[in-house]
Amino acid sequence: MPQLALAIGFFAELPKLQPSVRKGVMDAWEKFDRLSLDQLFKDPGLKLESLTNARDKQIRTIRIDQFWRGVVLAPASGDTFVLLRVMQHDKAIAWAKKQKSSINEVTRAVEIRDAATLDEITPAYERVAGDSSKERLFAPFSDGDLKALGIDDETLRQARSIVDQEQLDVFAPLLPQDQREVLQYLASGCTVEEVWQDIVAPALQASAHPVDTRDYETAIRHSRARIALVTASEELRDILEKPFAAWRVFLHPAQHKVAYRASYSGPAQVTGGPGTGKSVVALHRVRHLLRHLRDGDRILLTTFTNALVDSLNQGLSLLVDDPDLRNRVDVMTVDAFAGRVVNTSRRPVNGYEEAARWEQAAEATGFTGTPQFLAQEYKHVVLAQDIRGREEYESCERRGRGSALPASARALVWRTVEEFTRRLAEDGLRTYLGTCGEATDLLTGQGPRYRHVVVDEAQDLHPAQWRMLRAAVPRRPDDLFIAGDPHQRIYDNRVSLKSLGINVAGRSVKLRKNYRSTQEILSWATGLLLGRPYAELADSGRHDTLLGYGSALHGSGPRVHAAQTEEAELDTLAEQVRAWVDGGAAYGEIGICARFRKTCEKVRDRLIAAGVPASRVRAGAARTDDAVNVGTMHTFKGLEYRYTAVVGVNDRALPNPSAITPEDVDRMQHEADLAAERCLLFVACTRARDGLYVSWTGRPSPFLVEAGCGTTQTAGPAPSP
Structure with a gap:
């Protein structure tokens, strides 16, 4: 039929x-x-x-x-x-x-190319290349290598006429899909072997039969x-x-290979930039594992924030239709899992309360340093290294700390830590990370609670949280499946998984293809991070890069706007939202984010006053399709929208002064804080699929200036799509 x-x-x-x-x-x-x-x-x-x-x-x-x-x-x-x-x-x-x-004679897939336009422009590019003194872009690769990767004779001719990346960007939207990916990977610095592994090898697993280039039924x-x-x-x-739910019917061969591999001999990891489908792969991995559960086995699907839990729950409901199977997956934040294990009525303290408690503890012990120093020492040394006693603390290496602490001062710091934790316990309070440590001890004594643990947005987890997750699942094949991106690390947690007993060597895959944002948006946003090293999740001695990261989608580039006043900025934002809606966008396909909650409240109120329905995005509250979604940059992590506006991107907001440790207090912490703020802006901008709008008053964020992203200004909103 x-x-x-x-x-x-x-x-x-x-x-x-x-x-x-x-x-x-x-x-x-x-x-x-x-x-x-x-x-x-x-x-x-x-x-x-x-x-x-x-x-x-x-x-x-x-x-x-x-x-x-x-x-x-x-x-x-x-x-x-x-x-x-x-x-x-x-x-x-x-x-x-x-x-x-x-x-395609190698990948066996159906491909579509804009043959008329390619035939029209190729001779002109060949003439330009002949007159150019530059080396051709693909000169380092032989015809044999390119053909082995699926490049046919027509595309080979076009590839040989390309001199630089700018010319490739012109050709790319016109080329056959698999061949376009091959050329983009090679142009970004990937080796022939890496391209084979990512694009060709997964396609070849489907069949070993010879390719019939006339058999479209099979090729489809x-x-x-x-x-x-x-x-x-x-x-x-x-x-x-x-x-936006259509992703569930598509998996790139590289994604499918990772998600539906029969079994991993131990912990496995998938990394990649925003929009590469890491969360999708994690959800599909849960679906695969559910099919092989034994009686009584359960899966923990966990992440960092409640907003991400909501998103994962929605995705899992779309992907797993059987309610009995779906009920065998617990979806919750890592901190919620810790609270469930400890089963305590003690209330967790927020950041402001914790700072006050450190000040009280310091006053009691006579420590004259800052509460900020104590909080960071507790987080990045005591809890990160799971230090339990004074002697252990006095002899430890304070890895990752750029502030000097003489050996003679450590005893006082430790007494202050003990005073802090004692007072919390007496008052029925706790810290989130401290609870994770307690949960780890209980799980170690009682035994694991899950057969599989799948972790999304793994880059933001603290070592104390990783120890708990390690203790939550037995050391068996397929125990931990980890998805994350070091470039989206917006909380200052530095981790070496290997040191925590989570070794993903030989079971780690990097995704490079963005399926969310247009190449124009992606290139603009990645400019915020390029040239800066970001530690890998698996081994803190190595660095991840955005090498080969790109998108097959094309459209208009981001628009930026410098307003004279905050009122003018909000007025222009309202005009931009109307333009998107007039162009066919639904209200729920538009997301607006800012660094601060107070800015979000102003945005929501201004839109409502302009007759545009708007609602705040908060954890635990379902996203609405009949109102523009407004939330903080942290809340927007893991979400995506057809159109995204990032507002208030000035030098007073990004970096947020209150989130930055002074350089004279701790140089390394200062740099880590700046990197987290830079990543936060990168995350916010990569929520957009078809359109991105960025605005500010006064001076733009130095992150925009350094990346050259804040120089093109518009007098008003983008035209209707």
């Missing part, structure tokens, strides 16, 4: 389609589901038309409604058609005529990373109604 598969390019544009157009897609899909091939080609409503002067006779159009057309790959053999794009009538015809389909089934075979109308309806 015929069926209409859906390409990832269609899903990328899905949020922009009006409900009536989505309904037209549903109607077209149902026709493919119930009609024969002969009936499909004769159906007057569908109008499965061939195109005059098309580059590929297998690419046709279908009617979605009076004004919209779908572009379809209609292979000469087989029953499976692929919906590539849905566009306005004239744009759909023009786009379809320029495209050409093929089957080898293209699961970009073509979804939806088999039930209920499933399609759910996807069309919830476009």
Whole structure:
């Protein structure tokens, strides 16, 4: 029977389609589901038309409604058609005529290229390259190496004409998908072996049979990373109604290989920049592990904040339909798990209370240093190294601390620590990290509580939290699965997993492809971090980089705006939100974040006054689809929006002076605090998919200035999409 598969390019544009157009897609899909091939080609409503002067006779159009057309790959053999794009009538015809389909002889996947535009620009680039004294971009790689990675003769000619990265950026959107990724990886500095491992090897696992470049039916089934075979109308309806949930039907081969590997011999780790699908992989890993649980086994899915717990719960509900299986997964923050293990009624103190308590303890013992020094010493030395006594503290190496502490002063510091913890206990109070230490002791004595532990946003966890998670699961194959990104470390926790008994050597994979943001947004945001080292999760002696990190999505770049006053900044923000909504965005597809809560309150109030529904995003409260979401940068971690505005990005907010340890107090802590603030801005900007807007009053954040991101200013909002 015929069926209409859906390409990832269609899903990328899905949020922009009006409900009536989505309904037209549903109607077209149902026709493919119930009609024969002969009936499909004769159906007057569908109008499965061939195109005059098309580059590929297998690419046709279908009617979605009076004004919209779908572009379809209609292979000469087989029953499976692929919906590539849905566009306005004239744009759909023009786009379809320029495209050409093929089957990659190495990866076995269906590829689409803009053949007409490539044929038009390639001779010009060849002439430019011939006159240039620069070495060609891909000169270091032989034709044999490139062909072994799936580069065909047409793309090879184009690759050989490219001189620099800027030219590759022009070619990239036009090239076949797998071949585009290969060239982008190589251009960013990856080796042939790394590209083979990430792109080619996962695709080859699907089949060992020779490639038939005419067998589209088989090739479509080898293209699961970009073509979804939806088999039930209920499933399609759910996807069309919830476009941001569409990720669950796509996994890149590299992601699928990690998530659905039969078993790991020990702890495993996946890292990658924002939007690379780490959380998606973690959720799919939970789904895989659920299928193999024995009676009584349970899984802990844990992360850092309650907002992320909400997001993981929503994703898991979409991915795991069986309620009995779903109920065998506990989703909670690491701190919530610690509280459950300890089962205490003692109230945790917040940051302000803790600082006051340190001041009281110092006064009692006669310590003359600052409460800030004591809190950091307790966190980064005592708790991080699990120090239990004075002698151990006096002889320890204060790794990661840039403040001098004579050996003679350590005894007093330790007495102050003891005074701090004693007073907390007497008053029925506790710290979150101290509770993790207690929980670790209980788990060590009582035994593990879970068969598997899956950790998302792992980069923000403290050593005390890692020890607890290590004790929560037995040392067996598939015990810990860890997802994180050192470049998104917004809390100052420095960890070497290996030193904590969590060794991921040989079981660590890095994802490089962003599936959320456009390349234009991504390039702008990564400029905030490039050139700065970030310690890996697995081994604090090595550094992670953004090498090879990129996106296949393209669109407009970020817009920045310098306002004269805060009122003017809020007014322009309201205009920007209206422009996004007028362009077809739903209110719930827009997120606005700021460094401070008070700024968020002003934003929400200003939008409501302007007639724009807005609500605060808080942990435990469901995100609403009928209001613009407003929250702090910390709250937005792990979330994503079609459009994101980051406001109040001035030199008084980022870095936040109260979050920065003075350099003369502790140089290393000062640098770590600045890195955390820089990462926070990077995280905020990478929440955006299609559009990013950044604004400030006064002087822009030095992070923007240093990266060259705050120099292009606009007088008003971006135009409607």
